[in-house]
Amino acid sequence: MDAMVEFRDVSRYYPSTAVQANDHVSFSVTRGEVHAICGENGAGKSTLMNILFGLEKPDSGEILIEGKPMSFRYPSDAIERGIGMVHQHFNIVNSFTVTKNILLGIEKTRWGFLYRREETAFVKDLSEKYNLPIDPSAVAGSLPVGLLQRLEILKMLARKIRILILDEPTAVLTPQEVKPFLQTLKGLAKNDVTIFFISHKLHEVLEVADRITVMKRGKVEATRKAPDTNTRDLAEMMVGREIVFRINKTAARPGEPVLEVEGLSVKNKLGVKLLNNVSFTLRAGEILGVAGVSGNGQEALVSGITGLLPISGGKIRLRGKDITNFDVRSRRRLGLAHVPEDxxxxxxxxxxxxxxxxxxxxxxxxxxxxxxxxxxxxxxxxxxxxxxxxxxxxxxxxxxxxxxxxxxxxxxxxxxxxxxAPILLVVNQPTRGLDVGSIEFVHQTLLDHRDRGVAILLVSVEMEEIMALSDRVEVLLGGTFQGELTGEDINEKSIGLLMTRGQHHDA
Ligand SMILES: Nc1ncnc2c1ncn2[C@@H]1O[C@H](COP(=O)(O)OP(=O)(O)OP(=O)(O)O)[C@@H](O)[C@H]1O
Ligand SMILES: [Mg+2]
Structure with a gap:
């Protein structure tokens, strides 16, 4: 098969950090292939993709597109040659409609649209052709992350790209959004779009990719066909040691109450309740996991407890002291630590x-x-x-x-x-974007702190993470807790049921 993209000895050294981010990287990718790139944090994945997209220049080596050496000075050159990239941080104008975002910058130059009707029809055709449904007239700012992602991809497709680079696209998606998204990528590949897919989630990689290149310290460690490898094998190639995917957890020995939350409610600026009458007690030496689909009040819960948002009702006590009206700094001084989502x-x-x-x-x-x-x-x-x-x-x-x-x-x-040295640790999506080795380390660290008596509130949309770490689980849905799960009940089925409770009745 003919190579769509070929990297030949691509190297990039960053003097400011003294890091050899890419070190003689060579491999090639065929047309219509989904090619995953895996590797530890800092392995050089984003750097390589930035070079392909013309955002960075290699010190040496070259990239061939369909056999022809390319030299891109700007991303616009790359787009001109049919290469598109969706970054982790989206590039969307919130106040514009979907259509306007998709056509931004190309409306007159290439397509010569005059009427809004034509523009809308163009976006509709595009979204039907690639099976990426979206409302062309929706205002971008009102869309959930999953649809923004789709919008970013449509933007690229409108520019007739044939090579799509996705740098950790699933990091911002909820687990429910991931499966259809991966299907979408497979569909694009069938339409001859060549896809670079970066992810730390190895099961996703194995599901969607035809082949996988593992990078390590800037070098290519190996390229494997997906059916010839597995998560363990990949993890070991990345990290250079065996990874335990499920750490051993002993039973918690909870002590004194550390955080007492009573009837906590939080409203947004428009007066809409984001969190409604949530109560719980978290003790020293235990991990309370808060599961749920993102957008169900997690941010409000965390902000209310850490003092980042004013609350509209309820009481918060830290080691018996009423901190309801304390500012962020005073709470931190009393031993509250916080790992924010963003x-x-x-x-x-x-x-x-x-x-x-x-x-x-x-x-x-x-x-x-x-x-x-x-x-x-x-x-x-x-x-x-x-x-x-x-x-x-x-x-x-x-x-x-x-x-x-x-x-x-x-x-x-x-x-x-x-x-x-906190007494209360509030962590929101603590391992988002981390490589498998680092996830293992962070999980172990959180458990060690639990065993040293730290009270830990773990908010995560990753069910695996919730199950691996939590001593008790609460599920947030529509701003309220749906009931506590403990022991054997902390399993995918029970959590999943509470996460989507009542949804079948909504329709
Ligand atoms: N603009 C830059 N200037 C200096 N150093 C950089 C720059 N960009 C990246 N680096 C360094 O190059 C190395 C590779 O970074 P890169 O972003 O490519 O890693 P990555 O594989 O994408 O990691 P992650 O999984 O954490 O996203 C890192 O050590 C990083 O600090
Ligand atoms: Mg990266």
Whole structure:
């Protein structure tokens, strides 16, 4: 079969971080193939895709498209040659309609549309041709993430792309949205679109990909046909050691109540109830998992407890102390730590150094002070320890945070929060974007902290994660808890039932 894309000895070194992000990468991908790229955080997956898309330049080596060497200076050159990329952070104008977003930038130049009716018809045809249903007149800002994803792909298809690059597309989808999405990709491939698919979820990779290339420290470790490999094999190639997919968990030994929540309600700016009368007690040394499809009040629950959003009713006590009216900082001072879902905007200051981010909020601690100034060696030593513990590949204390790979940013936030000796740890999607080895490490770390008496509130849309870690499970649906599950009842079926309760009656 003829190669659609061929990488020949592609290398890229980043002087600012002293990382060889791509190291003589060579492999090729055939037309209409779904080709997955796997590898640890920082392995160089996004870098390689950015080079293919013309966002980055290789230091050496070349890329051939249908046998012809390409040299892209800008993504527009890549699009011109039929290459499209959907980034993890979408590029959508919220106030525009679906149609307007899809045609943005190409409306007059290539298509010469004059009438809205033609535009709508074009979008409709496109969405029917590729079986990607969407309402052309919907305002983008009102769409759920799954549909925004679809919109991004339609945008690319409208530009007649033949090669589609998807960098962790499923990280933002709910488990329910993933299956149809993977089907969509297979459908596109049947239509001769060549797809690059990056994901840390190995079962997805095996389901959708024809072949899989594993990258490790910038190099190609191996390329395998999907039927010739499995999750264990892939994980081992990525990490270089065996991965235990289910860690051993001993029974919790809950102690004193740490967090007491009574009738907590949270409204949005328009007065709509996001969280309705939620009550629970979380004790020292236990993990309470909050399961549910995203958008059912998780953000409100976490924001209410951490003090990021004003609550409209209820009481919150931390170790018996009423903190209902405390601000974020006072709550943190009392021992509350928080790993937010949106690490880029809430968890980190991308403009600061890695050390500054690791220290964020604790610059005043004696451990890090020397009279009136920062004790820089102590700060750096601490940052180094977190970087090593969480294996943040390619990071140095005074390095730029913004240049870290997606998963490595997450590790910085986790490391900072977990190591702050909290009594209450609130974690929201703690392992989103992490590689399998890091997930294993984070899960083990959370359990270790539980066993040392930390109370942990785990909010996750990953059922696997909820089941692996939780001592008790609450399911959030429509802003209320649906009933607690413990012991044997913490299984996929029971959780799933509560997650979708009443949905068949809605229609
Ligand atoms: N613009 C940049 N400047 C400096 N270093 C960079 C830059 N972009 C990436 N790096 C470094 O290159 C390495 C590879 O990063 P890349 O983003 O390609 O990893 P990745 O495989 O996509 O990881 P993840 O799974 O976490 O997304 C990392 O160590 C990263 O810090
Ligand atoms: Mg990446």
């Amino acid at each position: 690490r880029l905007h809430m968890g980190l200051n991308p403009a600061a150094t890695i050390m500054e981010n690791i220290l964020l909020g604790r610059q005043r601690h004696l451990q890090f002070r020397r009279r009136f100034t920062l004790n820089v060696p102590a700060c750096n030593a601490w940052a180094k320890k977190i970087i090593a513990d969480y294996s943040v590949y390619g990071a140095v204390p005074n390095g730029p945070t913004a240049k870290l790979s997606g998963g490595n940013m997450q590790k910085i936030v986790l490391g900072r929060e977990v190591s702050s």
